[in-house]
Amino acid sequence: MTTQDFAAEIEEAFVADDWTTVERAASAWQQGSGESVRDPRPAFALNIVHLLRGEIAQAWTFHAASLAEPEDIERxxxxxxxxxxxxxxxxxxxxxxxxFLSQSGQSEESIASFKQAMTLLPASPLPHFFYGQIMERAGRSDMAIKAYREAVRLGPEFTAARTSLGALYQLQGQLEQALPHFREVVKQRPKDAVARAALACALAAQGKFEPALTEYKEAVRLDPTNAELHCGLGKFYEDRGRTELAMQEYRAAVQQDPDFAPGHVAIGWLLLNKRKLNDAMEAFNRALRADPNQGRAYLGIGKIYAAHGKTEVAVENYTKALRLEKDPDAKNRIMNELYMEGTTWDT
Structure with missing residues (x-):
């Protein structure tokens, strides 16, 4: 088949809402068009298929091959x-x-397209879900919740919408509204480790620690190679004062992924709190080699230098930590903590 044949087949499938055919044709196009010049269109079609399925990691892979360069976007x-x-x-x-618009830096322009899709596809939850994501990114939580709720109403088994709605409720402290959605996702997808972890986090936030621990453990059992899940379980243990178990999980996280910077940061802080300063410094440095934007690693290094009486170097690291911290509440906590220690300066 020629490029024109593949493009025509995908066009027909787009119009027919036939995403299985889109995937098959786009995959074949990528593999066998015979074109010497790279064409972003089949990768874009596959990006769309994975987005509609809620397969974000796969969608992102095809995004990089189709919408990362200005000339690809224009094509x-x-x-x-x-x-x-x-x-x-x-x-x-x-x-x-x-x-397309929402993924190519034109989120505002995408709103009209999603609203048109809502009108023309009145039974589909998808336009409401993606519109909700635009609203959430814009800080319009009220509009996002309304859109996610409509997506869930239209598609009760649409787990991506339930997860987003639950997460937004949790972010706003509405745990009673969040939990039923997380529970329903786990009911629909009992082997989804990330869904289990989301439920565990919500349960812990509501003070239901035993069921939270059960869900965290099940998440890790289902996906033992996932560094984030080990780190989440470690944080749960640390918050309960069970530091030895926390350390085991943090070490498991970096064993699974040696470049998982949050795991190294967590290890560093546990070691720092035990006054194992040299070991803590090594952990923080490993975190920064993996990700130079880990503000809490700089904060920990600053505390180590302060413990050694090297105030000037400590302040340099504190300043880096504050500049990297984007969360105003977290930044204020750092400032207050340092103030209580007697460290003040203009940032």
């Missing part, structure tokens, strides 16, 4: 505009255009 835009000119008002095409 995909021209292709979609040609399809829309031929096909007219079609709900699936509006949905695809909304996803």
């Amino acid at each position: 995909v835009r021209a292709w979609l505009n040609e399809i829309r000119a031929r096909r007219g008002d079609n709900g699936s095409l509006h949905l695809v255009m909304g996803l």
Whole structure:
């Protein structure tokens, strides 16, 4: 098949809301078009398929191959505009255009496309879900919750919408509203380790520690190679004062992924609190080699230098920590903690 044949088949599948055919044709296009010049369009089509399935990691891989460069963005835009000119008002095409715009730095422009898709696809939860994501990124939590709720109403088994709704409720401290959604996701996908961890986090926030521990352990059992899950369980243990078990999980995290910077930071702080300053310094430095933007690693290093009486170097590291911390509440906690220790300066 030629490039034109693959493009025509995907166009037909877009209009027919046939994502299985889109995936098959785009995969074949990538592998066998025979074109000497790289074409971003099949990767974009696969990006859309994975987004609609809620497979974010896979979608991101194809995003890098289709929407990372300005010339790729323009080629995909021209292709979609040609399809829309031929096909007219079609709900699936509006949905695809909304996803294109939202992933290419044009979130504001994507809103109209998602709203058109809502009108033309009244039974689909997808436009409501992706519109909710735009609203959440814009800080419009009220609008995001409304959109996610509508997505869940239209698609009760749409786990991505339930997870997003639960997470947003939890972020706002509405734990009673969050928990039923996390529980339902686990019920629908009992082998989903990340869903188990999300439920565990919500249970712990509500003070239901035993069921939270059960869910954290099950999450790690289901996906023992996931460094983030080990770190989450470690944090749960640390918050309960069970530092030895916490250290075991943090070490398991970095064993699974030696470049997992948060695990090294967590190890560093446990060691620092035990006054094992040299070991803590090594852990913080490993974290910064993996990710130079780990503010809490700089904070820990600053405390180590302060313990050695090297105030000037300590302050340099404190300043880096504060500059890297984006959360105003976390930044204030750091400032208050340092003030209580007698460290003050202008940042």
